[in-house]
Amino acid sequence: MGGLLEGKRVLITGIITDQSIAFSAAKLAQEQGAKVVLTGFGRLSLVERIARRLPEPAPLIELDVTNQEHLDGLADKVREHVDGLDGVLHSIGYAPPSCLGGDFLAAPWEDVATALHVSTFSFKSLAVACLPLMGQGGSIVGLDFDATRAYPVYDWMGVAKAGLESTSRYLARELGPRGIRVNLVAAGPLRTMAAKSIPGFAVFEDTWSKAAPLGWDLYDQAAAGKACCALMSDWFPATTGEIVHVDGGYHAIGGTA
Numbered sequence: 001m002g003g004l005l006e007g008k009r010v011l012i013t014g015i016i017t018d019q020s021i022a023f024s025a026a027k028l029a030q031e032q033g034a035k036v037v038l039t040g041f042g043r044l045s046l047v048e049r050i051a052r053r054l055p056e057p058a059p060l061i062e063l064d065v066t067n068q069e070h071l072d073g074l075a076d077k078v079r080e081h082v083d084g085l086d087g088v089l090h091s092i093g094y095a096p097p098s099c100l101g102g103d104f105l106a107a108p109w110e111d112v113a114t115a116l117h118v119s120t121f122s123f124k125s126l127a128v129a130c131l132p133l134m135g136q137g138g139s140i141v142g143l144d145f146d147a148t149r150a151y152p153v154y155d156w157m158g159v160a161k162a163g164l165e166s167t168s169r170y171l172a173r174e175l176g177p178r179g180i181r182v183n184l185v186a187a188g189p190l191r192t193m194a195a196k197s198i199p200g201f202a203v204f205e206d207t208w209s210k211a212a213p214l215g216w217d218l219y220d221q222a223a224a225g226k227a228c229c230a231l232m233s234d235w236f237p238a239t240t241g242e243i244v245h246v247d248g249g250y251h252a253i254g255g256t257a
Helices: 021-031 044-051 068-079 109-134 155-178 201-211 222-232
Strands: 009-013 035-040 060-062 087-090 138-144 180-187 243-246
Touching: 009 021, 009 109, 021 035, 021 087, 021 222, 035 044, 044 060, 060 068, 068 109, 087 109, 087 222, 109 138, 109 155, 109 180, 138 155, 138 222, 155 180, 180 222, 222 243
Parallel strands: 009 035, 009 087, 035 060, 087 138, 138 180, 180 243
Antiparallel strands: none
16 A cells, blocks of 8 residues: 555655754655655755755755745746645745834834745745646645734744745635645644744743643644644545644644743
């Protein structure tokens, strides 16, 4: 019997370290039979080094989601490695320091605009760039952090994630007629590089771990990675516009951090 993603062609963005959800998803995707292509931005030599820790070699393409030339050329670069895509994982987010850390009222528009461009609008940009590779059908998955509450220190990134959630619903509406599903995985707080870059992020990690009905492991990226792979598989053929919470159940019990 083949794996969950046997024969699938998957594009995974956002691997920075082997502690990232994107790395976990890429590893699991390969173990489940997928051919994985990676994209990276900035420190490509670091991404290449981390990618060598995957079970199988994976080609790496440079992609700045705010660079229209990169987006316009993405399909051709992917075609150098695979003849199409069945799944896409958007694991991209960034906010300038002024947008995080507890001084919500002080962040200037220029910085907020950067956060929204990289963390929110890029979901649409990546989807459009991949459409020529997807034909009729496929799955696009984004990484979310529950945006129904205002969390300490998360500030404008929380606003960006709220926008991401809305964007996913609009993409689901637009791409549904092409058979393409669009969903998000909302993971609980994890000790990833992204989390470490947020001043004071640890302030609600302990609360989360104690309040979540299933408990919560701050170092278990595999749970979210599994959800990403499941949504890119054929096992959710009629699910789109959904947010799958992988947070130990914290979102469901009304707790606040």
